[in-house]
Amino acid sequence: MSRSTRTSRIPVPPVNVQYTTVPTSTSPHSPRSRVYTPPVVTSPTRSTRSPTRERRSSRSQSIRSRRPSDEYRGDTVQNVATGRVGGGYGPYAHRDTYDPTSGNRFAATATVQSEDSFDDPDKPLPAPVHPVSTNTLHYQWDVKDLDDDLHNIDTLHDPRYKHHTSFFSARGWMNIGAIVIIVVALVGLFAGYPIVLFFIRHSPPQLGFNLGGINGSGQVPVLPGLPQLIDPQTPKDALTKTGLYDGNNYHIVFSDEFNEDGRTFFPGDDPFWEAVDLNYWPTGDLEWYSPEAITTKGGHLVIEMVEMQNHDLNFRSGMLQSWNKFCFTTGIIEIKLSLPGSADTPGFWPGAWMLGNIGRAGYGATTEGTWPYSYDSCDVGTFPNQLNHDGKTPTGAILDGQLLSSLPGQKLSACTCPGSDHPGPSVSRGRGAPEIDLIEAQIDVVKRIGEASQSYQTAPYNANYQFVNTTPAATIYNDNITAFNSYKGGPFQQAVSAVSQTDSINYGGQGFQTYGIEWWSDRNNRDDGYVSWFQGDTKMWTMTAAAVGPDSLTQISQRPVSEEPMSIILNFGMSPSFQEQDWKNLKFPSQMLIDYIRVYQRNGVTNVGCSPPDYPTSDYINSHINAYMDANLTTWASAGYTFPRNSKYDGC
Structure with a gap:
């Protein structure tokens, strides 16, 4: 089928x-x-x-x-x-x-x-x-x-099988060893090789008696890639100095030779310097300060002012600060520079100056109530307008019917109530941001010669802003080239100032001159404090603590020579409030050139840092960081803070 x-x-x-x-x-x-x-x-x-x-x-x-x-x-x-x-x-x-x-x-x-x-x-x-x-x-x-x-291949999950494993088995060690070898090989390839190649191609310079040279504090090694307080290219003969005023021996603690071309100073670019991005409105400046205006070229720091539309202003220039990066307390600072423009054309306002680190230049919220105070007494000198509650006394605080001071009072005074917002080390320590100007260049429009305004700016004020300008409180060493400044201050600062002539060749990059100060203060011996200005190797003039002593007319006490850690500021500005511009003869672009900056301190004394234990600033700054970072905040209240209560004025 x-x-x-x-x-x-x-x-x-x-x-x-x-x-x-x-x-x-x-x-x-x-x-x-x-x-x-x-x-x-x-x-x-x-x-x-x-x-x-x-x-x-x-x-x-x-x-x-x-x-x-x-x-x-x-x-x-x-x-x-x-x-x-x-x-x-x-x-x-x-x-x-x-x-x-x-x-x-x-x-x-x-x-x-x-x-x-x-x-x-x-x-x-x-x-x-x-x-x-x-x-x-x-x-x-x-x-x-x-x-x-024999046919059961799932021995891993079969409960009849007991699995005995050990981390220290031969196979385990072989696996770990192989992983380690691979990791080491990768690190060596992508990290070790470039580092070795760098050192082969860039041999460290030999300076002084050992790597990096030496100074009074010992050896200063060269550590490639790490910031160094002392520039390795600082000449050996510049590592020490003798004080022109006190005759003491000094050792270098900081230097910047600016020999590396192409440096930039935007936030985070440099360990010691930062260029700001703002208009310096407190003095009515005509330019916008931009980090783009500052660089290094030809062995110099270059700050260039150009005529251009920028933030609704017609000029752009630069301001460089070491705020909260490098500060020092007492010593010698000298800056070698070539001033912009010419010695016979007024209008430019180049400056090299210092400010207490508790305030930041251009950030109005931080300087309200701190600039330019240097005061450690609890009295009327800490009050708003330097007046009592009656608004009439002391009479020395009234000048021709006008207020001697328009300051809001010392924010961080020795009268601060316990437990209040204060940087320390205690609320009884008066704190502030005094100013010391190495040079603010101006032109004598009558003689058509260059001048350097050399000033110490402080608060509270003497009656009529008149400091003690007689020797030995204040001394001018050569009347032919130096004279006390006719400007003694105003409602916002008292200026202890003199003006010295400059050499007309040291403008426009044709020549360079050193300008500097020798500064000493001692909280335990405040009468020893002084500031002495020099150009080149020549003393110009000196003020001592006696120049800013007590004043019976305004009923204020001694104003100590600054004991605050001071930051460095370099700027090239232009403002009618300082000097009228000669628009016909001013030329743009124009450059301010800085060859080097060097800082020295007495042998046996080294006080470098922006927050020393006896005058701390870091915690206070961090607690109010928005005020220190936002230039648009012009008052302490706009930053969201209030002045601490003054025990003598407000009561606690």
């Missing part, structure tokens, strides 16, 4: 069916595989078996004679024979009808049904045994074989 007609056969009654699974090895300890042997069927309609069926039967008998004991197979044979397993799936699954298009679910193609095992196609197909259950679990027909453990 053809295969195409077999599917139409009528099912026959069930017959006895035998199933057998056998091992492939007779050894109970050797690996075995399960082999499926086709069933031996006795058909009720065919009693004669084909030769092929006979051979298979004989082989089955032979295999069954070698099968393992019923201890391993009895339960399987019983379940299969009764139809309890094999109905759902597995090697004993069956179908009631034959579908030639249906394949084994474990094969990719259609498979031939078990009927192909019969030799005679005319023989009727045996009727399958109907299983008792068709919802058997996976592999219920299977029991444990002796070789099952």
Whole structure:
């Protein structure tokens, strides 16, 4: 009968069916595989078996004679024979009808049904045994074989396996070692090699007796890439100095030679300097200060003023500050520079000066109530306008019917109430931001010669702004070139000032001159304080503590020579409030050139830093940082703060 007609056969009654699974090895300890042997069927309609069926039967008998004991197979044979397993799936699954298009679910193609095992196609197909259950679990027909453990590949999650691992195993150390080698190799490639290459190409300079030269405080090593207070290119003969006023020996503590071209001074560019970005409104300046106006070129610091529209102003120039980066207390500072323009054309206002670090130049909120105070007494000198509550006394604080002082009072006075907002070290310590001007260049419009205004600006004020200008309180060393300044101050500062002539060749880059001060103060001996100005190696004039002593007319006490840590400021400005401009003869662009800046202190005395223990500033600045960073905040109140109460004026 053809295969195409077999599917139409009528099912026959069930017959006895035998199933057998056998091992492939007779050894109970050797690996075995399960082999499926086709069933031996006795058909009720065919009693004669084909030769092929006979051979298979004989082989089955032979295999069954070698099968393992019923201890391993009895339960399987019983379940299969009764139809309890094999109905759902597995090697004993069956179908009631034959579908030639249906394949084994474990094969990719259609498979031939078990009927192909019969030799005679005319023989009727045996009727399958109907299983008792068709919802058997996976592999219920299977029991444990002796070789099952050899086929179990999931030893990681098998609870019968115990895993013994150790971090200190040989394999673990090899893994760690390999990782370390890779990391070291990568670091060496991307970090070590460039560093070694840099040192090979840039050998350190040999200065003094050792690397970096030496000074009075010991060796100063050259550390490439790290900021150095003393410029390695400072000449050896400039590492020490003798005071022109006191004759003491001094050692260098800071220098900048500006020999590296192309330096910039935007915020964060330099460890010691920062150029501001603002208009200096307190003095009515005509220019906008921009970091773009300052660089180094040809061995000089260059501050250039150009005529250009900038922030609704017609000029752009620069101001460089060391505020909160480099400060010092007492010593010698000298700056070698070439003034802008010419000695016969008025209008420019170049300056080199210092300010107490508790105030920041150009940031009005920080200077309100601090500039230019240098005062450590608790009296009327700390009051607003230097007047009592009655607004009339002392009479010395009234000048021709006008207020002598327009200051709001000393914000951080010695009268500060306990627990108030104060930089310390205690609320009884008067603090402020006095100003010392090394030079503010101006032109004598009558003689048409250059002059340097050399001033100490302080508060509170003497009556009529008149300091003690007689020797020994104040001394001028050469009346031919130096004279006391006719400007003594105004409502916002008292100026203890003199004016010295400058050499006309030292303008416009044609020549350079040094300008500087020698400054000393001692809180324990305030009468010893002084400031002495010099040009080149020549003393111009000196003021002592006696020049700003007590004043009975205004009822104020001694104003100490500044004991505050002072920052350095270099600027090139222009303001009618300082001197009228000669627009016809002023030339733009114009440059102010600084060759170097050097700072010295007495041997045995080193006080460098912007927040020394006896006059701290850092915590106070950080607590009011918005005022010190936002030039648009012009008053302390606009920054969100109030003056602490004054125990003598307000009460606590």
